[in-house]
Amino acid sequence: MTKITYTQPQVNNNRPDVATMSQWLAPIVWENSFDLTVIDNIYKQKNITVATTVFAVGKYVRFLKDLLESAEQHFMVGYRVHYYIFTDLPHEVPVLTLGEGRRLKIMKTAGSSRWQEISLRRMEMIEKLIEEELLNNADYIFSLDVDSKFYGHWGAESLGDLVGVLHAWFFGLSRDQFTYERRPESQAYIPFSEGDYYYGGAVIGGRLANVLKLTKTCRMQLDLDRANKIEAVWQEESHLNKYFLYNKPTKLLSPEYLWDDKKGKPDFIKIVRFSQVLKNYAEIRPNP
Ligand code: UDP
Numbered sequence: 001m002t003k004i005t006y007t008q009p010q011v012n013n014n015r016p017d018v019a020t021m022s023q024w025l026a027p028i029v030w031e032n033s034f035d036l037t038v039i040d041n042i043y044k045q046k047n048i049t050v051a052t053t054v055f056a057v058g059k060y061v062r063f064l065k066d067l068l069e070s071a072e073q074h075f076m077v078g079y080r081v082h083y084y085i086f087t088d089l090p091h092e093v094p095v096l097t098l099g100e101g102r103r104l105k106i107m108k109t110a111g112s113s114r115w116q117e118i119s120l121r122r123m124e125m126i127e128k129l130i131e132e133e134l135l136n137n138a139d140y141i142f143s144l145d146v147d148s149k150f151y152g153h154w155g156a157e158s159l160g161d162l163v164g165v166l167h168a169w170f171f172g173l174s175r176d177q178f179t180y181e182r183r184p185e186s187q188a189y190i191p192f193s194e195g196d197y198y199y200g201g202a203v204i205g206g207r208l209a210n211v212l213k214l215t216k217t218c219r220m221q222l223d224l225d226r227a228n229k230i231e232a233v234w235q236e237e238s239h240l241n242k243y244f245l246y247n248k249p250t251k252l253l254s255p256e257y258l259w260d261d262k263k264g265k266p267d268f269i270k271i272v273r274f275s276q277v278l279k280n281y282a283e284i285r286p287n288p
Contacts, residue, residue, distance in 0.1 A: 002045070006037045018254070018268050022196065028166070028252040031270040034157045040078070043156040049080040050159075051138035051208075053126055056087045056146045057118050058111055059284040063146040063277065065094040070150035072099055074273070079156065082138060086125055115285045119201070119235040120222055127215035130208050141211050145202035145276065152256075152273040160251030162214070163205035164244050168255040168263055170198035181238040186230045187221035188238035190245060199244050200258045201237030202276065206250075214243055 013020060014032045021027060052075075056064050064085065075081065080101040085093055088111035098104060109125065112118050126143055134141065140159055170178055175195035181188035204211065218239040225232060232238035259265075259275040282288070 002041060004037060004041050006035055009035075022248070022252055024248050026160075026248065026250050026252055028254055029157055029257070030254045030268075031256060036153075036155060036157065039156050043159065044078070046139070047080075048139040048159075049082060049137065050076050051082050051084060051129075051134050051141040052076075053084045053086065053122075053129065053141065053143045054146050055109075055118060055122055055125075056085060056089075056093070057109065058088065058286050060146050061087055061089045061092040062284070063148070063279075064092075065096075066149050066277070067144070067146055068094065068096055068104075072096065072102070074150035074152060075154045077153075077155065084129060086122075111286075113286050115287060116231065116235055119237075120226075120231070123215045123219040123222060123236055123239070126204075127212060127219055130212045130215070134208055138208060140205065141208055142203065142205040143211075144274075147279050148202060148258075148274055148276050149261075150274050152271045154257065154273045158205065158251070158253055158257065160205070160249070161207050162210040162247070162249045163203075163251045163253060164197075164199040164240075164249035165203040165253040165258040166255050167198045167200035168259050171255045173198070178241075179234060180241055181232040181234075183230065185228060186232045186238070187224050188232040188242045190242055195241075195245060196248075197244075197252070199237075199241050199249075201234065201240050203253065203258050203274070204240065205253075214240075214247070217247075218243055 015030050018030055019028055020030055020033045054067065083104040084107055085104060086107045086109045087093060088109055090106045090108055093106055176192040178195055178198040180190040180195060183189060218236060221239050256269060256271055256273050259272040261275050261278050
């Protein structure tokens with residue numbers, strides 16, 4: 001660290017209204033739970049690159065413009081960000097002026113006539129991208145859903161070895177209400193008596209090696225399910241939840257990092273940083 005001036009840490013919790021630590025002592029990141037000056041002073045010197053994958057297949061390309069423009073305003077500003085846009089419609093990717101140190105690469109992918117298929121294939125494509133292209137070219141990776149938008153700061157406080165986000169709709173519910181996969185025949189099965197949080201599949205992050213292990217494991221579990229002719233209730237999100245149950249994330253992002261435009265804001269949400277935008281499923285999905 002270089003010498004900087006910042007406020008002395010307090011001995012009490014700045015956010016007594018919410019838990020800022022999991023039972024396994026992974027921080028849960030909330031507004032006012034961190035000092036960005038200190039965090040930036042640590043990470044800026046590391047000269048890191050954050051790879052960011054976004055899938056925009058079929059009609060979902062329409063969400064790219066808002067997502068990318070808002071990311072340029074709010075996401076990892078001041079850091080090197082390499083976007084990898086997976087799409088079957090490369091010509092429809094908007095042309096944007098990116099900030100310094102920020103790049104965008106289009107990854108041509110096949111289209112699909114089933115939206116579930118796209119969600120089932122993301123793990124495999126991220127796994128391949130890390131193995132074939134990223135291992136020497138990036139430090140951290142985030143996978144983000146395209147039908148979303150940044151509304152507020154999302155910076156280096158979100159970085160960690162393995163990062164999951166707490167799903168806005170399930171935050172505060174009891175574990176038996178989570179929409180985990182409940183059929184024991186699926187590899188994503190979680191019994192009603194288990195579970196910590198319900199994690200959103202729209203945001204996965206961490207160091208490359210950790211996310212590689214996650215995507216590889218989930219992809220193998222998805223393959224096994226496919227061979228057994230079973231599809232988990234929320235496809236890759238179900239497998240992600242299973243993975244995080246037995247491989248605990250080292251950092252948890254509060255629902256500030258994955259809100260939903262449809263959802264009212266309770267008092268504990270001081271800021272919405274990233275949120276899922278309203279969409280008309282009938283209009284944008286290839287199948288009902
Ligand atoms: N997706 C896509 N094209 C599709 C369906 C899904 O590109 O036809 C990608 C896109 O990145 C989207 C993500 O898969 O953000 C998750 O799908 P979706 O938003 O439909 O799932 P939901 O969050 O609504 O359950």
